[in-house]
Amino acid sequence: MPEIDIAEQLPHRVRTVLHARGVDFDELAALVDVQAGETLLLAGSYASGEANETSDLDLLVITDDRAVSAPPKAANHPSIFGDSFDIDLGAIIVNLEYVTASRLADLNLIVRSARHPVGRHFHLPNLQALEMRLVQRVDTGIPLWGFDVAAQLRSDVDAEAVRASAAALNFVMAVSLLEDTRVLASPARELMFRAAGESLLLAAVNAHGPITYDIKHLAQRAGRLAALRGAPKVFAERDRVVFVDRLEPAEATSTLAELANDLDRSFALPSCPDLVPRMLKPFRAQWERARILY
Template identity: 50%
Template sequence: MDVSVLDRLPAPVQAELDRRQAALPAIAALVEADEDEPVLLAGSYATGEWNPTSDLDLLVLTKRHRPRRAPGTTNHPSILGDSFDGLAGDLPVNVEYVSAERLHDLARVLANTTGDGGTVDLPNLQALEIRLVQRVHKGVALSGTGELDRYRAWLDLDAVRSAATALAFVGTLSLLGDTTVLASPTRELMCRGAAESLLMSAVNAFGPLTHDGKHLLTRAASISRLSDVPELFGRIEPLLFAERLPHEEALGLVLDLAEDLYRSFTDPRCPARVLPMLAPFVPAWSWTGRTWPATEHGLAKTGRAFAGEGA
């Protein structure tokens, strides 16, 4: 890659690279990209959330199936593409290559979320897929902006935020159900997982698209400073340590916060499709003894329309 592409890095990132003595030519030598292929600054350096252990993440949206492996790098192939780790000085650099074909496959999954009879299906997105959408939409474009705009238009961010929120919420109720039949210490492990999953659901509902725990607490703390947010954001510590309570008390706490979060999904700040995606799961939650307001024809009565459907 031409080193001049890296001149478009945000000034704070360039200052951090200078401080780390990470030479731009050394970074450019790790990247293979054609002139018209989008190259994005991704990850923590793109969001301004980096710390001393953060990699510099670069994403190349490529028409190639397999780029060359730069000398001295290691590859972590996945179903989405190849991901190479290298060094520029002492700075870890990750360069990920994802083909336009994989983006199109993901776009096709998202387009199929609308089911029969007005229902909205819940796509079973995995963490790598959610991360990819986050990086495509929130990454800093260094080249290929025309192509990037086209790819961003393919990937429905509201559908992905809705799915990430709903999947984590379903996971919460599933893990809580496990705590009612499993013995200690597995019961406490499931309770901890349920609490983390509920926080993940809440952050995706009210904040940026989030796929793992790295920035979960800092993002939740930022959301807690907003007005009129779910109770959960004011009780993060009790939630995350709920497994230390007697089981019935822990179960009651997490269910209380889950019920409150569920009711908040009608908030206009939340992605529009969460409640319709959750509707098929509601009957299975009768064991909780809680109220999960019904939806009509799978659509929440919020007055909001989905993207492309009048709003």
């Protein structure tokens, strides 16, 4: 296994923060099992610049199809992609994720299907959070080892198609949940309002910003995107949307419906992948019958 000088490869801003937190970089490097022909990426909030004092340090290794060495005293949270170890170094929690290159290639095939229409319709890949996260980490992660491998893997992923899928899936979910509020009684109705608001924000952020697969950085990113020229109103109304379940039902319904229609129109903006309107086309007749979109 090659020796990796993690401290040398980390961005200065990250190295400075981790040093201040008391991280032992030699101890950190000893956790990682990476071989020649593989790559190690700094991922998560430390890579994106959104880390805070409670953030874990996320490392991603894209491996060949092989077994990896588990760090001592690590908790494993395996998924279909591979092992994901949490290690408590005292100064920080490290999440060390291993994904095989073949699993990433399988995901890339599914994502690429969005570019190839079937008849008059484009595929809408039903991507889940782990799948979106993997593409986002490969696309934006900072290489610490295996730089050429990282560059090749990055060129193979279609991050824009994943953004489009995430935007379309969350928009479909928001409209569906809004429709449910018409027939559900309290407290289920209020749960649907809140979920519809979160889905609407996720749709907007993915349409006009970075791949976002959960709510951790949702409000922060929505706030930054509010400054975009012609930005959808949902960004400026983000606080109202997050707490939409506290409004009277009629007001909550009208608020979300107005913002959904405004967001729908924003899908024509240059900041939005042009795949989004194509992915949504099969749903429009149903939405028009439900009189949610106009």
